[in-house]
Amino acid sequence: MKINWKIVLVFVLILALIGPVYSKAIETEQSISPEQPVEPVVEEAIKETPEKKETEPEPEPKPEAEPEPSKTEEIEIKKPSTEPSKLKANPSSIPENSTIADLFPDPVMAESVVRNLNDQIRYKNDWVVTDVITQEDLDNLSSFSDLSTVIIKNLEGIQYMTNLVTINCRSNGNLQGISALLKAPNGYPELKALSIIKAGIADVSPILKMNAPKLSFLNLSQNNLSDLSPFASMPNNFPVLDEIMLESNNISNVEPLAKYASNSLRFIALNSNSISDLSSFKNNSMPNLIEITCTNQQIYLEPMELSAKFDFTIKAEEVKGVNKSIPITVFDPIATIDNTTSMVTWEQEIIKQKPMINLKEGGRKEGVRYGWDEVTPVKDNVGQVFYDGKFFQPLLYVVAPKIISNEKQLIYDIDTPLTEEQLIEDAKIVVDQPSKITTNFKDIIPSSPDPTKYVVTIEASNIDGGESVNVDVIFQPKPPIITADEEYTYLVGETIDANQFRLDVNATLTGVGSLVDDFESVLDLTKVGDYVVTLSSPGNPPASQTAIPVTVVVHVRESMELQIPSDFRMGIDENSESVPILNRKQTLKCYGADGKVDLTVTDRRKSKQGWTITGAMTTFTNSSGDIIQSSLKYQSKSPGSSPVYLNNENQPIEQKQATPTETGFVSTIFDLEDSLSIEIQPNDALVGDAYESKVTWTLEDAPRP
Structure with a gap:
């Protein structure tokens, strides 16, 4: 359709006469401080035109600026100027047949462009994002703005709107595509007001590099700016920037x-x-x-x-x-x-x-x-x-600290070069909060102490007060030395006394004193467990010194022990994904939660008479009562062994014959990942739920015939 250029030119000039005048008070979200309640954002606020301050003088027109023509002058214009426009930039080329959605990849941005087109363009008011758009269409936009509830995520495409007078947008703290503002070859020659709010901007450089010779208002409030x-x-x-707003950064x-x-x-x-x-x-x-x-x-x-x-x-x-x-x-x-x-x-x-x-x-x-x-x-x-x-x-x-515990007596060799720091460490002062620890060490302990007892006061304090304790510090000759093995194992039911225990753990005392222990008071040979027996040699200060106690861990164990995994799963691989439902047979293997799924037999008997492991299982059932007909199959690695399909009866799966020549503690390990499997048949009605079975392993103290 051919358009009369005279009418269009008059319309554009009339719009120029009624365009908004920009000043300091452009819209921004209210600053929110921890001391202030958050005020709701009014949707219409983002579309407000900034108003002049009453006390603000009108800026004087620049001498080189041409005066705006009056309406009479507009009507008298007979034809367009043959000179190229100095107000329009040379924008990036829009590919032919580009839609709005093509140019603006952010759907929210594209919809916002559509709303602005429908609000500002007279010759078409039914734009949609799938419409083909031209550079001429975008050149007719003088403002890009939207409701305060519109959250733009990407500015890409804004480089095509180079005749904008105002840009007013907000995001969700992570606005992308800000560099698009630099893609317009000749910048934004008409842009007067730029507001980008809540965009998460941390680097202001791309904004400041824009070519916008008429920009008078810049609002970057509620961003992440710290480096200016x-x-x-x-x-x-x-060159005509009038106001900068950097609030709430x-x-x-x-x-x-x-x-x-x-x-x-x-x-x-x-x-x-x-x-x-x-x-x-x-x-x-x-x-x-x-x-x-x-x-x-x-x-x-x-x-x-x-x-x-x-x-x-x-x-x-x-x-x-x-x-x-x-x-x-x-x-x-x-x-x-x-x-x-x-x-x-x-x-x-x-x-x-x-x-x-x-x-x-x-x-x-x-x-x-x-x-x-x-x-x-x-x-x-x-x-x-x-x-x-x-x-x-x-x-x-x-509050003033409390001393929870401390050593009440410290004993040192007479020639120990003791320091205050070492004494505090040895005293093992435990307080209920971080505190300053001080002592009267320098006033009490001489540089060459005698073989006697000194009393040192240790205080824990802070700005609220403190608490102190007295510690006896004894200097005496070197103590005897106790040595022993770190651990030893007995079987349930054995009869052992303290003398035999010391022989078993190779306990010795070097120096003056006698060796004592608490073996009979702490050890229970009728119950499996780990017991700590202390060997000591009390001194008679200052003539003799107490030996440093030595502890021995005594393990009381059954003569035979079977260690089993607490739980395991059957799956297609070591990952914990669900088993797919297929119309063909599947073989599932055994996997443990921590990567290991072993059966371990430990035989501590003096006479190795052999043993048998049996296995039994309940039917796999899910929470709805559905079952899997298949059974777990155990395949021993012993030569000539046949597979065992577990059921509710104890069936032997592994055994060991008597070995009279073996001595000590003998452990045998079976890897269930290599031995235990299950075949899921196509007719097994798997559903999207977990199936569970209780598996019972039993250790017998002799091989079955």
């Missing part, structure tokens, strides 16, 4: 931003960050800067220990404004400050109530807050800096 160093070397891509250092050279920038918003130093703005290169809003700063300090018994005093962190230090005037709960030393004190009556603070990561904890709230000029009594915030000081309440 790209601003220090920012190219002059935004992770910013603590604004020095790189203060180095940004701009003749146009007037407003900077840094609310809800962690900034305590604005002094770098004192000698900035922004001659027209008239307002810095830096409110609701929240700085979290490292936790500090304190006692509820005393006042709590700390040195306040320094807050630097643009031109001076800012006094600390806000305290929660109430406190006093010595302005000479900056020491803040909360009285004990308040501290013992354990005031609470909100934590940055959520939740609450004991703590106090102090902060500042002041309005100062930007420079030379010009402009305003709105600056307030709080330091959050988490508190760790401690």
Whole structure:
């Protein structure tokens, strides 16, 4: 269809006359601090046009800018200019027959483009994502914006919308494709306002590299920005930038931003960050800067220990404004400050109530807050800096430690070079919390001690108080030395006395003294178990010294023992996936939960008379009562053995004949993974559930005939 170019041109110029004027107050989500409840986001907010501040003077028109023609002038235009437009970029080429979905891979982005097309284009208002679109269609878009509930995940494709005047989008904290803003060859010559909120942006570099000569408003609030160093070397891509909003990020250092050279920038918003130093703005290169809003700063300090018994005093962190230090005037709960030393004190009556603070990561904890709230000029009594915030000081309440246990007596050789550190270690002081451990060692123990007893006081303390104990420190000649084997094994029912035990474990005493033990009091030869027998030699200080005790682990075992896996499974391989339901026979093998599935027979009898292992099983059944007809098949590796199909009767599966020549403890291992299997027939009605069977292994103390 042929369109009359005169009518179209007049329509475009009329739109230009009624276009929005951009200023400082563009939409952003409300800053959320741990101290504030979250306000619901109004859907219409993201579409709001920024309004001018009442006190903000209108920027003077640049001399080189051509005045906008009046409506009369528009009507009098007879034909289009033969000169190429200076307002349109040279966008990336759109492949022929591309649909909206082709150009914008994020479905949410594509739907948003459709809504903007239907809102802004007069010649078509029924766009869908499957429509073929041209560069001319996209050139008619002057704004890309949507409801606050629309969460864009990928900006890819935005490089084709190069005539945009405003871009206003938000994401879910992980926006992809931001580099697409750099793909437009000639940038965005008409772009005046750019807002990208909740996008998870940590690197501002791609944004600052955009070619947007008319950009006056930049909003990157509620992102993950902490490093502003790209601003220090920012190219002059935004010569008319009027306002920057960086609220609700992770910013603590604004020095790189203060180095940004701009003749146009007037407003900077840094609310809800962690900034305590604005002094770098004192000698900035922004001659027209008239307002810095830096409110609701929240700085979290490292936790500090304190006692509820005393006042709590700390040195306040320094807050630097643009031109001076800012006094600390806000305290929660109430406190006093010595302005000479900056020491803040909360009285004990308040501290013992354990005031609470909100934590940055959520939740609450004991703590106090102090902060500042002041309005100062930007420079030379010009402009305003709105600056307030709080330091959050988490508190760790401690009470005086209690000594739970300690060694009451320590004995050393007379020539031991004992130190205080070694004594504390040997005393084995156990306290109920981390504490400072001190002693009067240096006042009590001489450099050359006598063979006698000294009493050393050991104290565990913290800021809340402490507790002390006395330890006897005895110096005497070298003790006798006890040696013995580390362990020994007896069979249930054997008759052994202490003398035989010492012979069995090769117990010896070197030095003066006598060897004693607690064998008869701790050992029960009628019960299987592991027992610890202590060999000792009491001394008679200071003439003789007690020997260092030696312990022997005594194992009491049955004469024969069968070790079996606690559970195992039948499967197609060592992985724990379910068995597939197939129309053909399947052979399943045995696998253990920890990779091992062994039967182990240990024969500790003096006369090796042989043995037999039998096996029995119940039918495999699931939770619904369905059964598997097949039985477990055990195939011994012994030559000439036949497979045994387990049932509810004990059937011999392995046996060993008498071996009179074998001595000691003999262990025989059978790997069930190689021996146990089951065949699932096609007619077995497997269902999507687990089948279980109880398998019983029995060890008999003689081979079956």
